[in-house]
Amino acid sequence: MTVVAVLGAGKIGELVLSGLLRAGWPAERLLVTARRQARAEELRERYGVRAVDNATAVAEADVLAIAVKPQDADALLSEIGPKIPADKLIISLCAGLPTGFFAARLPEGTPVVRVMTNTPALVDQAMTAISAGSHATGEHLAVAEEMFKPLGATIRVPESQQDAVTALSGSGPAYFYLLVEAMIDAGILLGLPRQVAHELIVQTAIGSAIMLRDSGEHPVKLREAVTSPAGTTISAIRELENHGVRAALLAALEAARDRAREIAAQA
Numbered sequence: 286m287t288v289v290a291v292l293g294a295g296k297i298g299e300l301v302l303s304g305l306l307r308a309g310w311p312a313e314r315l316l317v318t319a320r321r322q323a324r325a326e327e328l329r330e331r332y333g334v335r336a337v338d339n340a341t342a343v344a345e346a347d348v349l350a351i352a353v354k355p356q357d358a359d360a361l362l363s364e365i366g367p368k369i370p371a372d373k374l375i376i377s378l379c380a381g382l383p384t385g386f387f388a389a390r391l392p393e394g395t396p397v398v399r400v401m402t403n404t405p406a407l408v409d410q411a412m413t414a415i416s417a418g419s420h421a422t423g424e425h426l427a428v429a430e431e432m433f434k435p436l437g438a439t440i441r442v443p444e445s446q447q448d449a450v451t452a453l454s455g456s457g458p459a460y461f462y463l464l465v466e467a468m469i470d471a472g473i474l475l476g477l478p479r480q481v482a483h484e485l486i487v488q489t490a491i492g493s494a495i496m497l498r499d500s501g502e503h504p505v506k507l508r509e510a511v512t513s514p515a516g517t518t519i520s521a522i523r524e525l526e527n528h529g530v531r532a533a534l535l536a537a538l539e540a541a542r543d544r545a546r547e548i549a550a551q552a
């Protein structure tokens with residue numbers, strides 16, 4: 286029976302933990318570690334899982350899901366790396382860090398899978414991209430899929446695409462929230478009560494997202510269907526184009542991809 290330990294159960298680690306529990310993963314098959322005792326205690330109380338130290342997690346778990354900040358990964362691996370038997374599966378959730386970073390700090394032959402998920406895991410709507418690193422087989426990828434499928438959709442990608450994935454879907458929820466925030470402000474500008482603007486935009490976002498997923502139509506077609514000749518939508522779209530929204534998105538996602546590369550270079 287697979288035992289999973291989440292090493293560094295902060296925001297993302299907790300999302301993985303709670304998602305697995307919602308999916309029926311038994312609490313006895315889950316371990317968590319945290320740097321602060323208070324955090325470990327909080328997770329133990331909230332989820333009924335065992336909060337242990339990193340060494341115990343390594344000894345008892347089959348799968349070690351590493352969910353510390355990339356900047357903290359080196360210290361964590363200095364602590365546990367030499368003790369890890371090569372039959373453990375390492376699943377890294379860290380942005381930017383290539384699987385080679387882990388391989389260099391782990392015993393030869395340790396399988397490493399790199400995963401990029403996102404915060405809609407909270408509502409079982411994550412997008413998780415999974416890549417095999419050195420020594421990871423199809424079986425290891427299947428274990429990662431078994432863990433992340435209950436949290437939403439999964440896709441396998443070559444590791445060379447993971448920095449781009451991080452820019453798109455890893456950081457992606459933040460872009461949508463920013464857009465929604467700005468559109469609610471626009472509603473205020475137009476004189477709507479904040480609560481009404483919020484309700485209008487959130488439901489419009491949900492409806493548009495479900496249509497995008499379920500209709501199978503290209504977004505251009507869906508946008509064209511809203512855009513009447515000499516109507517209101519095209520007036521707004523002209524302003525969006527005038528203000529360079531498309532160019533801003535291209536530049537923003539390129540910056541996120543570049544930051545992922547920088548994180549790896551600095552690690």
Ligand SMILES: NC(=O)C1=CN([C@@H]2O[C@H](COP(=O)(O)OP(=O)(O)OC[C@H]3O[C@@H](n4cnc5c(N)ncnc54)[C@H](OP(=O)(O)O)[C@@H]3O)[C@@H](O)[C@H]2O)C=CC1
Binds near residue numbers: 403
């Ligand atoms: N937030 C997001 O949307 C996404 C994040 N990620 C990746 O997930 C990882 C975690 O991010 P996030 O959850 O946001 O960050 P958090 O800071 O919320 O979580 C990291 C956790 O790791 C703990 N920690 C650090 N060092 C150790 C250690 N040596 N032993 C045990 N625990 C330790 C921290 O403890 P303490 O609180 O005491 O410092 C903290 O609770 C990052 O690598 C990030 O790139 C990936 C996809 C999306």
Ligand SMILES: O=C(O)[C@@H]1CCC=N1
Binds near residue numbers: 380451455456
């Ligand atoms: O901002 C970050 O670095 C992390 C990785 C993807 C989403 N959040």
